[in-house]
Amino acid sequence: MANIRDVAKKAGVSVATVSRVVNKNGYVKKSTLEKVNKAISELNYSPNAIAVSLNNKKTKTLGLILPDITNPFFPELAKAVEEVANQNGYTMILCNSNGLLEKEMEHIEMLERKYADGIILASDSYTEERLKGTDLPMVLLDRGVNPNHSSITANNFSGAVMATKHLLKQGCKKIAHIAGPKNVLTAVDRLKGYQSVVRDSNWYDGDLIIHANYNTKEAITATKKLLEMDSSIDGIFASNDLIAIGCLKAIRSIGWKVPDDIAVIGFDGISLTDLIIPQLSTIKQPVYEMGEAATKLLINEIEVGKKESLFKEFDVTLIHRESTDKRGEINE
C-alpha cells in the first residue's frame, strides 16, 4: 500500500504538503492541491491509521464490554453502539466478560494498551473500586449513579411497579417475584419496585421472593419450588424475560394454564417475548435508544471533553399480552 512519501514524490511536493491536503488544514495553493489529489487517487492512497494514532493518541475505537452477547438483550444494544459508532467514524471492539470481574479487568487493560478512545461498560460485576486505575472515558450501562462516570439506565423501579400493578389489575391475589442476582443493580431495583407495591398487602410474605440468575434454566427450578411451597400463587413477576420464560415452561410442565391459573410478566422486552406461546407480557426497555445514548455520550466525552458525570434514565413501557391478559394484544 502506498504511503504518504510515495504520494509526495509522485506529486512532486513534500510530505507536509500532502498531509495538509489530506487533513484539509493549512494553506495549499489550488494547483498543488490538484496535483496532490491526483497522485492520491492514482496511488489509491489512504492514510495509515496506526501511524496517525501514534501521533494523536486517538484510535477512533470504542470498546463495548458485555456480560454475555448470547443473552438476547445485548445484541440489540451492540447493534446500536456499532451503528452510532460507525456514523461517527468509530469502530467497535466487542468484549464478552461472562460476568467475570477478572475478565472484565483484563479487557479494560487491553483496551487501554490498544489505546481505545473510550469504553461502554455493561457489567454485572462492576465495583467502583476496581475502576480507579482507569482514566479512559467510560460510560456505564445499568449501573447506578457514581461521581466518576456517566451512566445510562432504564427506570427499573417504576417498571417493576407497573408490572406488579398490572398483575393486580388482572385480578391476581397473590403475586410472587423471581428476582435476579442480589448483586445486580437492575435486579435490586426491580425487587424494590415489586415490594413497594405489595408490601402492605395482607397476603404478602418474604417467601414469595426467590432469587435466580438471569437465565431460563434456573428459573424453572425456582418456579417449581415456589409453586410447591404455595399453590395459591396466581401471579409471577419475573425479574427479566429469560426468567419469565422459565416460569412459563415450569408452569406448563406441571399442567397449569396461563393466564387462567397463573399470570406471568417479565422485564426487558426482548423480541423473544413476542415469539413464544403464550406471548409474554413484559416491561420493555428502549434498548436501542439506550445504546445510542450511551455511545453519543461517550463520543461527546471523548471529543469535546467531560464537564460532569451525566446520569440518564430511560422510561420503560408496559406491553401486555397473553401471559397476563385473557384478551391481550395478539400480534400474530
Add this chain to the structure above:
Amino acid sequence: MANIRDVAKKAGVSVATVSRVVNKNGYVKKSTLEKVNKAISELNYSPNAIAVSLNNKKTKTLGLILPDITNPFFPELAKAVEEVANQNGYTMILCNSNGLLEKEMEHIEMLERKYADGIILASDSYTEERLKGTDLPMVLLDRGVNPNHSSITANNFSGAVMATKHLLKQGCKKIAHIAGPKNVLTAVDRLKGYQSVVRDSNWYDGDLIIHANYNTKEAITATKKLLEMDSSIDGIFASNDLIAIGCLKAIRSIGWKVPDDIAVIGFDGISLTDLIIPQLSTIKQPVYEMGEAATKLLINEIEVGKKESLFKEFDVTLIHRESTDKRGEINE
C-alpha cells in the same frame, strides 16, 4: 502512562535492553533483567500497542463481519470468535453489514486502514468479484468453496435431506418448503436437499416452494399464502428457525394444530427453538464449533501463512421435538 524510555532511565539501561526483556529475546544479564523488571513493575509499564503495530504491521485485531447481530444465530458465533481470538491474544472488531454489500465493503476498507490482521466474513451478499482488491487474510463463513479464501460451512444439503425425511417418517403426505432468499447460498443448498428427497413423489409440485427472507414476519405471510393455496399440506420444512417460528405463528392464527394437522421443522438450532411452544424440531448447526474453527483457521493463516485454501464442512444433527413428533423429546 509510562513509556519505554521512562523504564530505561529508571533502570539505568538503554531502551534496547528494555525491549529485550519485554520481548524475552536477545541476551540479558540476570542482574540487569531484574533491574529492568523492577522498573517495569514500579512504573506499571506496558508497551504501547500502537507503536508496536507501526513497526511490525500487526495489530492483533480480527474483524468479524456479520449480516445482523440481532439474528439469534450470530451472537453465539460472535462469542466463539471473540473467545478464541482472546485466547490467542487477539481482539475482535464487530461489524454489522445489514446484508448490504455497500456496508460490507466499507467495513473491509476500514479494517484494512486500521491494519486488522484478518477478517471473518459471514455475509449474504458476498460476491467473489468485490473481494479482489483485498489481500487481508480472510475466512468465509457459509460461502461456497472458492480458490482465494478458506471457508467454513455446515452441511446444509444433507441437513435439509434429514429434515425432509424426518417429516416423511412422521407421516407427512405433502411437504412444502419455505426457502430463504434465492441469492443466499445456505438457502439454495437447503432447497436442493429438500428437492432431492421429494422430487419424485407423486404429490410434488413446484408451487410447494415459496421464498422468504430469513425472518419471522415474512414467513407468516408466506405460510398463510401456502396453506390458502393448498390446504392438504401437512408438513413444512422451513429454511431456518426464524422462518419456522413464523410458520408456527401463522398456523396457530388459522387455528390448526401442530403437529397433528401439520408438522414444522426448522434449521439452525438456535436456542429459541427450545423455548417456544410447541418446541421446534430443527437441524442444529454446531455454531460455536464453526466460529471456533473459522477463527483458528484465520489465526493460523495470519501467523503461519497460508499454503492453500481450506474448505471445512461441519455435520448437522436432527433435533426432533414437539413440532414434528407427537412424542418428541420434551426438555422442559
Add this chain to the structure above:
DNA sequence: TTGAAAGCGATACCAT
C-alpha cells in the same frame, strides 16, 4: 504557500 525535521513509542540491526 511550502519544506525540513523533530517527534509519537517501539523494534532490530550494527557496533562495541
Add this chain to the structure above:
DNA sequence: ATGGTATCGCTTTCAA
C-alpha cells in the same frame, strides 16, 4: 551482554 540509532507513517512546529 549492552547501547546507539534508523525505521515504521504520519503530524506539526518552525523557517524560509
